[in-house]
Amino acid sequence: MEPKNIKKIAIIRRNGFGDFICAVPLIKHIENSYPDAEITLFVDKRNCAIVPYFFSHLKVVVIPGGNKYLALIQIALKYRSENFDIVISVKTSPMKLNNLFLAILGGKQRFAIVDEKSWHSRFINRPRPQEQFKQGHQALNCLRILDPKIQSLSSELYPRIQLDQSPNEKLALSPPYLFISVSNNRTTSSLAVPALANIANNVHKLSSFSVIISYQGQDKDRAIELRQSLNMDSQICDTPDLSSFLSLLNCADVVLVGDGGICHFAACLNKKLVALYANTSIETWGPLSDNAICFFDNDNVNNIPTEQIQESLQRFIDLSRTETPAANDNMLPR
Template identity: 30%
Template sequence: MKNILIIRRDNIGDLVCTTPLIEGVKIAYPEAKVYLLINKVSQDVVKNNPFLEKVFIYKKAKHKAKNETTLGVYFERLMIFLQLRKINFDAVILANPVPCKYSLRLAKMAGAKNIIGADLGTDEIHHPFRAADFRGKHQVEHTYSYLSAISEKSIPIPPVRVFLTPQEQQQAAQRLHRLLPPVGRVFAIHISTRCPKRRWPVERYAEIINRLVTETDAGVLIFWSPQGTLAPDDIGDQKRAEQLLASCQNARVALYPTASVRELLAGFDLCHGVLCSDGGQMHLAAALNKDMVVFLGDTDAELWHPWSGKYQILQTTSGDCIDVSVDEVWERIKKIGV
């Protein structure tokens, strides 16, 4: 195979869980050119990915900027698909492991003749995967199963990965130097989530931070989702973050505002451990192989737990994180050894 296209139209965490498939395809076909078609929201996940020839980024109309028109968004998308049709793909993988008619539509617009994907009950998918064809229990394992459609090689599943540049790491280190006095260990606290059941009270986060900084060589960085990150009308969590900082009153605790996924990744990269809720931030931390304590809410742990690094799951029978005590969180933090 010379040209292979992978399509993943979902969000940040879904694309992180697709990075092993991208790497696996390149291992199976070292000389092939691997292309990726994604939506704009998740583009930072695969920036600098060495296994990709090119990333095609389309924008959903609901994500258009204030100065853009819907017609303009559709025109840009047309230009992308005209480019894709010129490549002549040997295979197109619809990487979502559940049936997705929209991904199939994108594959057809790209001129695909050999489409691999979850069974939609249509002969337009040439290699359909039914439930029994997916291996393992995790989203990474399910997505990686598609590799078997184009290769008989037994290639172990790579870790989830993102790739920071030295410049990004250097800029983050400089920010840390400005924010905190010299410390031996840094812990990340990310307070945002789009799901109410995964939201933990600010005052409890403050108790955890105050316990962490009883160690004189420990520092804490507070992260949150800025306005519009979780949803177009989302106001963000800056006020909660500021409230949390005010509750701590310690020079070794600082806010770490981020305007992009890349800035969040570089900030997480500074840290030895992460406390967060299930979501894109959890998968990004896993892609950096960070040890984590995670509020999972009512999420299926077998399907969506962090794929890399040590992790401890916080989950109650109610599925509501409000039922998780400070002591339970503290015990889990001690278990990951941060």
């Protein structure tokens, strides 16, 4: 179908923050390729919170919680009358539930990755063979679900979040700021508190900076332990919602974090980022940023030589200080 004949497009992307962020380049590409089409995003409740940071103008349908099969079937039946021209499952592996959803939704062209031996592959009339998507970045493979001829990901399609640069009222520190999160749902991607403290203290011997410590509720004790172990000014910050968290992260000059949602958000904010990966492939899930240094270990990020992490942090912090020459004059009262 000619682009001018495409009037309605549906995109389904469930799962976590990082998964949705890696789908953003595809959505941008679709907007560019089909400028006259109405785009509807089908997302779960969690991802619904981040959509407005990337696409404030698109129609969003929230998939309710509970029984996931029942929820998807009900939503698909409700919106079947939209008569979508294109429907896409943005999942880079075969997913029977998404494929069933596309079939019930009833799009004229249904794009998804399939395993040809699986029964649900028959629902997809624009199938993409699974074996063609086993390598390459997740975001690039999302693009290739629509157009397999795409071989590279343009930086113009990188996910970006633009936030107000006004000072965060929570902070009573002097810049530059090193942002550290002591929370990660992947245990192997989280540095131990003594290692975090040792790295920060060694870097601080050569360059002054302050530390913003972020945590999730269950890790408050780890945040307190880290602050007590640091030799520089630091502050533990509670962020009860996504908005307050992104506002805090946006204040950072340098971010040190394991792979996961925070890593991807830091890349979206174009922060100087030192990202630590274990088990998860950097080639597949690395941050979409030209401003990131990534390290990898097969088993656990605590096996990564701390000297390498320190050197990268030092470089980024020194660069941040040259970009904020008034850093030493901006100390706020504690």
